[in-house]
Every structure is written in C-alpha cells, then in structure tokens.
Amino acid sequence: MSDIDFVEMGRTCFGHAARRTANLLTRHYNRHLSSLGLELTQAQLLAVIADGSASSASDIARYLGIERSTLARNLKPLEASGLIARQQKGNRKGLPVLTSDGQEKVIEIHRAWQRAQEELGSVLGAEEAAAVRAHMSALRKAVHILEDRKTSVGPVPPQKRF
Template identity: 75%
Template sequence: MGRTCLGHAARRTANLLTRHYNRHMAVLGLELTQAQLLAAIADGSASSAAEIARFLGIDRSTLARNLKPLEVAGLVTRQDGKGRKVLPVLTQLGEAKVIEIHRTWLKAQEEVSALLGPDGADAVRTQMSTLRKAVHILESQQKPAADTASQSAPDETTLSGHQS
C-alpha cells in the first residue's frame, strides 16, 4: 500500500509542507492553521463562523478551538451576525498581523515554488485540484458521512472566489 497509496503520499506531502510553512509562521508566533484562519476571516466574505469552517474544511468545534488562542492574543473578537449567527472578526491587531502573515507566507511560498520551477507549482496545484474533485465525486456517491464539513468545503477558491 505505502508507495502507491495516494492518501499516504498526500499526507506525507501535507505534513512536510505544513512544517515548512510553520517554520516561517513561527516568527509571528503562529502556526499555519492559525494564519489560514486569520486570512479567511480577513477575506470578509463569510456570513457566519460555519461558512469559515466549511471553507477551511474543518468542523465548527475545531474552528472554536482554533479561535480561542487568537481571541486570547487579541487578534480576533466575535461579532453578532444575522439572526443567531456569531461571526469572528479581526481586531486592529489582527488586521496588522494579517499583513505580516501575507509577507511571511509569500516568502515560504516562493521558496517552494522556486524549487519546483516555473511550471512546477502550477502543475502541482492542478493535480491536487483534480484529486480533490475526484474525492468529492466519490464522497457524493456514498451515503452521508458524519463529517459533512469536508464534503462541502469550497476548497477550489477562496471565500471571495479567487483560486487558492
């Protein structure tokens, strides 16, 4: 199973990439997951915490756990949305942190892209997108699973519609 398993290859690659980005984000006192969450909040197009969770491919309880340290750090606060919805929003400190995150992420991204070559990064993104779409098709053909967040995650675009 090992060498031919797509799941194993994807997990190993994801773990390596996460470590690479985490090393860069560490200078900001963040991990990649926290940086991605702050960037998703900064996008501003989500109308609820549940929508942010779906976009990130996590459930709402994981989102709540990930928000806590960001709230404690003064980067995020909660705002009442429509109806009973509560929406995480960035504080001024959080907005400044997102600017730092973007610069730091760009450096990490450029390092990996440089090693892949001019067309390599695009080819990898295309293949990952194809793989995600294939798995979404397989999931949609199966009976509903307990974790619906990953099934409905719009991972092909950011919340505002730009390709990720």
C-alpha cells in the same frame, strides 16, 4: 496477512502521500511563521477571516476543510490573544472579525507566506507549481465526488476513471 503487500500499500496510497506532503509543507510554512508566534493553521484561519467573504462559521470551516468543532477550538486562542473578536448573536457567538492587532498580524502573515511561497516556487518552477496545484485540485474533486455519491446513494461502486 502474508499475502498483503504493506509496502506497496504505503507506496501507492493517496492518503498516505497527501498526509506526508501536508506534514512537510506545514513544517516549511511554520518555519516562516514561527517568528510571528503562529502556525499555518492559525495563519490560514486569520487570512480567511481577513478576506471577509465568509457569511458563516460553516463557510469558514468548509473553505479550510475542517469540522465546525475544530474551527471553534482554533478560534479560541486567536480570540484570547486579541487578534479576533466575535459579537454575541442571541445565545451564539457571531462571525469572527479581525481586531486592529489582527489586521496588523495578517499583513505580517502575508509577508511570511510570500517568502515561504517564493522559496517553494523557485525550487518547483512555474510549470511544475501549476501542475502540482492542478493535481491536488483533481484529487480534492475526486474525493468530493465520492463523498457526494456516498451520502446520496450509499456505498460507491468502483470507478474506472475520473
């Protein structure tokens, strides 16, 4: 183990950097959403439901980047608090929809999100904010490429560039 540079590993790891950044960003948005009794994950889920373009729970989970089981766990408290409803479809619950309370809540979510977004944007500036979004998008695309290759052909050989 003495030949492994764990400090370098932590300093250069994309996953570590993304997780640290995600944790900080989540805390920032959660501070703005706390007065609504919500956290960012719940607010994002309500916003996706409000959008109405998802045709299945799988679409919602895929958009949020979570597993279907995680989605089901996150829907339960929103349903229990009366913010969403789901109709039965045979043996399964259908696509979630906002209740009237949920519709009011997403308007409040949007206002809180705008404040959080504007704060970050004012510190970053428009050009840097666009660059951050582009870099995050590139990182997601790279991981999707690797995941697609792994599921279609087995282990992925090292790549020189993306």
